[in-house]
Amino acid sequence: xxxxxxxxxxxxxxxxxxxxxxxxxxxxxxxxxxxxxxxxxxxxxxxxxxxxxxxxxxxxxxxxxxxxxxxxxxxxxxxxxxxxxxxxxxxxxxxxxxxxxxxxxxxxxxxxxxxxxxxxxxxxxxxxxxxxxxxxxxxxxxxxxxxxxxxxxxxxxxxxxxxxxxxxxxxxxxxxxxxxxxxxxxxxxxxxxx
Numbered sequence: 001x002x003x004x005x006x007x008x009x010x011x012x013x014x015x016x017x018x019x020x021x022x023x024x025x026x027x028x029x030x031x032x033x034x035x036x037x038x039x040x041x042x043x044x045x046x047x048x049x050x051x052x053x054x055x056x057x058x059x060x061x062x063x064x065x066x067x068x069x070x071x072x073x074x075x076x077x078x079x080x081x082x083x084x085x086x087x088x089x090x091x092x093x094x095x096x097x098x099x100x101x102x103x104x105x106x107x108x109x110x111x112x113x114x115x116x117x118x119x120x121x122x123x124x125x126x127x128x129x130x131x132x133x134x135x136x137x138x139x140x141x142x143x144x145x146x147x148x149x150x151x152x153x154x155x156x157x158x159x160x161x162x163x164x165x166x167x168x169x170x171x172x173x174x175x176x177x178x179x180x181x182x183x184x185x186x187x188x189x190x191x192x193x194x
Contacts, residue, residue: 004072011064018065022057031077035084041152042088052091056084135182140175147172 010017025031035056036049044052060080064070072079134141139160146156157168 004076007076008064008070008072011061012068018061022061025057025060025076025080026054031080034077034081038081038085038152039088042092044088044091048088048091052084052087055087056080059083059087132179132182136175136178139171140178143168143172143175144179 007021011021032049032053035053036046039049039052057080060083063083136144142160143156146159151159153165153168153172156162156172157165160168162168162171
């Protein structure tokens, strides 16, 4: 049994086990910093960070308890970050009475992100992910993997030496379209991933 599986079993073992894991994650500064950076870079403040962080830990525990066969193939950090990201997207959408053109553009990007997140989450427990991404050009694989792991377009642009975050964003869009097209052309793979 690997370390992640042991952690999941500890959560499922009862209140004491859950409390220990939650306390450990709650005090994990690395996890808090990643979630904080994501939220603050997208218009949130410290109150938003605390709220989303706490709710994400609760959701993580509920998910583990409700799904006894759940396996996490990435890391606990990525899994909890994914929950936090969705919670922040939901929060932004609930605040959407401020209909500026910038917010509309951001919501469009969020909806694209949600489609991809759904795809990546479905992939999470599938060995086909790596094979599928190998079918894409190398730079597409890199962009999608960084993006799926929560890196901002600015960070991706720097890591992959793009001139601007807009170029990285355009590349992500093109690569994601290419991935969806490949799946449409290969329905047997699409079915295997469900």
